[in-house]
Amino acid sequence: MNYRNxxxxxxxxxxxxxxxxxxxxxxxxxxxxxxxxxxxxxxNEADGESVAGMAALMGYSLTDCPECADLIVVNTCAVRExxxxxxxxxxxxxxxxxKNKPSLVIxxxxxxxxxxxxxxxxxxxxxxxxxxxxxxxLYKFPELLAKRLKGGRRDFLLPxxxxxxxxxxxxxxASSYRAWxxxxxxxxxxxxxxxxxxxxxxxxxxxxxxxxxxxxxxVNDGYRDITLLGQNVNSYGQKCTFECxxxxxxxxxxxxxxxYKLRFMTSHPKDATCELVDVMASSERxxxxxxxxxxxxxxxxxxxxxxxxxxxxxxxxxxxxREKMPDVTLTSDIIVGFPGESEADFEATLDVLRRVRYDxxxxxxxxxxxxxxxAQMADQIPEEVxxxxxxxxxxxxxxxxxxxxxxxxxTEQRVLCYGTSKxxxxxxxxxxxxxxxxxxxxxxxxxxxxxxxxxTETHPFVMYxxxx
Ligand code: SAH
Ligand code: SF4
Ligand code: F3S
Numbered sequence: 001m002n003y004r005n006x007x008x009x010x011x012x013x014x015x016x017x018x019x020x021x022x023x024x025x026x027x028x029x030x031x032x033x034x035x036x037x038x039x040x041x042x043x044n045e046a047d048g049e050s051v052a053g054m055a056a057l058m059g060y061s062l063t064d065c066p067e068c069a070d071l072i073v074v075n076t077c078a079v080r081e082x083x084x085x086x087x088x089x090x091x092x093x094x095x096x097x098x099k100n101k102p103s104l105v106i107x108x109x110x111x112x113x114x115x116x117x118x119x120x121x122x123x124x125x126x127x128x129x130x131x132x133x134x135x136x137x138l139y140k141f142p143e144l145l146a147k148r149l150k151g152g153r154r155d156f157l158l159p160x161x162x163x164x165x166x167x168x169x170x171x172x173x174a175s176s177y178r179a180w181x182x183x184x185x186x187x188x189x190x191x192x193x194x195x196x197x198x199x200x201x202x203x204x205x206x207x208x209x210x211x212x213x214x215x216x217x218x219v220n221d222g223y224r225d226i227t228l229l230g231q232n233v234n235s236y237g238q239k240c241t242f243e244c245x246x247x248x249x250x251x252x253x254x255x256x257x258x259x260y261k262l263r264f265m266t267s268h269p270k271d272a273t274c275e276l277v278d279v280m281a282s283s284e285r286x287x288x289x290x291x292x293x294x295x296x297x298x299x300x301x302x303x304x305x306x307x308x309x310x311x312x313x314x315x316x317x318x319x320x321x322r323e324k325m326p327d328v329t330l331t332s333d334i335i336v337g338f339p340g341e342s343e344a345d346f347e348a349t350l351d352v353l354r355r356v357r358y359d360x361x362x363x364x365x366x367x368x369x370x371x372x373x374x375a376q377m378a379d380q381i382p383e384e385v386x387x388x389x390x391x392x393x394x395x396x397x398x399x400x401x402x403x404x405x406x407x408x409x410x411t412e413q414r415v416l417c418y419g420t421s422k423x424x425x426x427x428x429x430x431x432x433x434x435x436x437x438x439x440x441x442x443x444x445x446x447x448x449x450x451x452x453x454x455x456t457e458t459h460p461f462v463m464y465x466x467x468x
Contacts, residue, residue: 040077136163329434337386
């Protein structure tokens with residue numbers, strides 16, 4: 001029996017640590033810099049922080065300037081074609097950096113290069129890339145780097161079919177008050193449109209004791225907002241040698257004393273349980289925010305997507321969530337233009353949007369992914385139809401979001417300050433418990449603190465407020 005919580009062997013971990021020391025000694029006394037460019041989801045951001053953690057141990061400090069770097073790592077995403085194009089074009093831009101500084105090492109990691117055809121493409125068409133490695137081989141990064149620095153050949157490492165968990169790499173977190181905490185890796189769901197199970201491998205769960213230890217450290221270090229990550233957190237702990245499901249994990253973590261909010265993503269509707277909702281509702285420390293991706297409001301499309309639930313079951317779950325947490329912020333993901341999606345199917349999706357009234361919807365045009373069943377399906381939808389459906393969906397959702405936010409006008413919110421707003425001069429940006437953006441005036445020293453704000457103006461995607 002292959003348990004889903006198997007970790008790499010002690011020898012493998014020791015090998016990694018030895019390579020970390022080796023890189024440090026190869027680079028002795030040089031102040032080296034690493035530039036990491038991460039695309040994609042939170043899970044990829046968390047991986048980028050693990051790469052940064054290993055790099056720090058190897059003597060590299062972070063820079064945000066690729067031209068100044070001695071090592072560039074592009075951490076890629078493959079979820080849609082656009083993401084891959086972007087990653088490839090960015091890799092292309094670093095050619096000149098290598099030309100100006102031949103000692104520069106360029107590595108590409110992440111979901112895109114976990115696919116053989118993309119790793120091959122990098123090998124053939126991007127000769128200045130030194131090595132690539134997949135998401136489940138992050139711990140091989142020091143080895144690949146050490147070998148290359150010693151003049152070894154270019155290497156293109158593809159993921160293993162049964163990847164294991166590598167513990168013992170402390171991430172270098174980008175923020176001192178909000179943190180990603182991976183509780184599991186991979187995905188076993190094989191939704192018919194999705195590349196993730198192919199590039200991130202089979203599902204595996206970290207030991208709850210290791211998670212709890214990391215969590216306690218975060219809380220002690222003053223982290224205010226901690227998001228547990230997994231492609232489908234509801235299957236946490238399945239087929240493991242420990243006994244702890246996701247609801248139980250949440251219960252254990254939220255019993256840790258402290259002034260913080262705990263969140264998680266993503267929850268798959270097919271196995272979102274009442275027990276999970278009950279635990280959320282019962283703890284002040286768990287944010288009342290639920291991301292529950294619907295993908296489509298048509299049962300026949302859901303079936304073709306291999307999602308494993310019906311619209312009726314989905315609406316029941318939403319009903320239970322709202323019953324237990326009336327103030328919950330509810331968000332979703334929608335794909336428009338899935339193969340075979342008729343006008344009536346699409347209307348059914350709009351209908352669910354009108355019924356559920358999400359606070360926010362992340363909507364995507366279906367993008368065929370090489371190797372997935374949906375890419376082979378007949379009746380692919382023409383681009384202009386997909387575009388037109390996306391616009392209609394955005395129009396409807398913008399109106400709903402506007403109305404939902406207007407309900408918050410005049411309310412008092414405790415927001416976590418994220419520092420100065422990038423797009424609004426002189427304003428601070430904060431997030432409510434439901435993760436909504438609030439702009440307000442104040443001193444930048446408030447970054448990382450909770451601030452009480454009264455909402456004075458609302459828009460579909462942003463609200464304004466005043467400190468009180
Ligand atoms: N594990 C998460 C989602 C990961 S991908 C979940 O199951 O909800 C994030 C979102 O990207 C998905 O929810 C889906 O809406 C979208 N997505 C995934 N594959 C896609 C594709 N081929 N084309 C368009 N959107 C896609
Ligand atoms: Fe992709 Fe489905 Fe897995 Fe989410 S649950 S990562 S959409 S296969
Ligand atoms: Fe995330 Fe993109 Fe990979 S969405 S899991 S980085 S394909």
